[in-house]
Amino acid sequence: MRIIQTSVITDNIKEMCIEANHFLAPDMEESLDRAERAENAPLGKKILGQLKENLRIAGEDMIPICQDTGMAVIFMEIGQEVHFEGGVLEDAVNEGVRKGYIEGYLRKSVVKDPLIRENTNDNTPAVIHYELTAGEHVRITVAPKGFGSENMSRIFMLKPADGIDGVKNAVLTAVREAGPNACPPMVVGVGIGGTFEKCALLAKKALTRPVSERSSIPYVREMEEELLEQINKTGIGPGGLGGNSTAFAVNINTYPTHIAGLPVAVNICCHVNRHAVRVI
Secondary structure (H helix, E strand, C coil), X not given: CEEEEHHHHHHHHHHHHHHHHHCCCHHHHHHHHHHHHHCCCHHHHHHHHHHHHHHHHHHHHCCCXXXXXXXXXXXXXXXXXXXXXXXXXXXXXXXXXXXXXXXXXXXXXXXXXXXXXXXXXXXCCCEEEEEEECCCCEEEEEXXXXXXXXXXXXXXXXXXXXXXXXXXXXXHHHHHHHHHHHCCCEEEEEEEEECHHHHHHHHHHHCCCCCCCCCCCHHHHHXXXXXXHHHCCCCCCHHHCCCCCCEEEEEEEEEEECCCCEEEEEEEECCCCCCEEEXX
């Protein structure tokens, strides 16, 4: 049994909220560089250059890479040999988010009630997903999610007979409808299977996978590559102003499902696709 103080969780999440909002993850920065080199449209290439300049200024001056510093989404993969002491884990996570957004001078975008709309003034509560794993370590992923792209996400409850073609059509439909509103180039997270809520979680977690990493399942890998090619042929381009760099990656996660269903979720993220990962 390994004992971890909840204060350690708070400190790390505070730092990760600040890190994710000020510095692009290495895989996303590399994708931006590749896209700029490959972009054929002069305006698209110019926009990609401006995005890179924005990142440089954000890092040097320690200002957020986007004015929408997002709602904090936290994935906690907890080894079953871990025991937490010092307080309630969920309280510790939210305290980390509170400190990160206040001390990092990040925009507070969370409201207490979805209809009354009173701001909590500290960007809590976070959306927290827990998963028990083997071992004695805790893997934390902090993924601040802006709502320009979040609002463009979709769930499709397809029929089993719709098959692979139906899934591909659903993904392409979501991307086309999102157009410039998702701040392309985008990363497209797709969840297939499970239930209504499970496929959405699969899609959300798919966004945290490195964009250079393809699925280990052969037919899924082929779908990822084919969909990325088709999305980049839509002509939406950087900023929605035309070009061949509409998406950096299509990441697909799958899960077993019921004989009567084929749930599909498409969770789109903008070009920053913020995420920070630490193992404690």
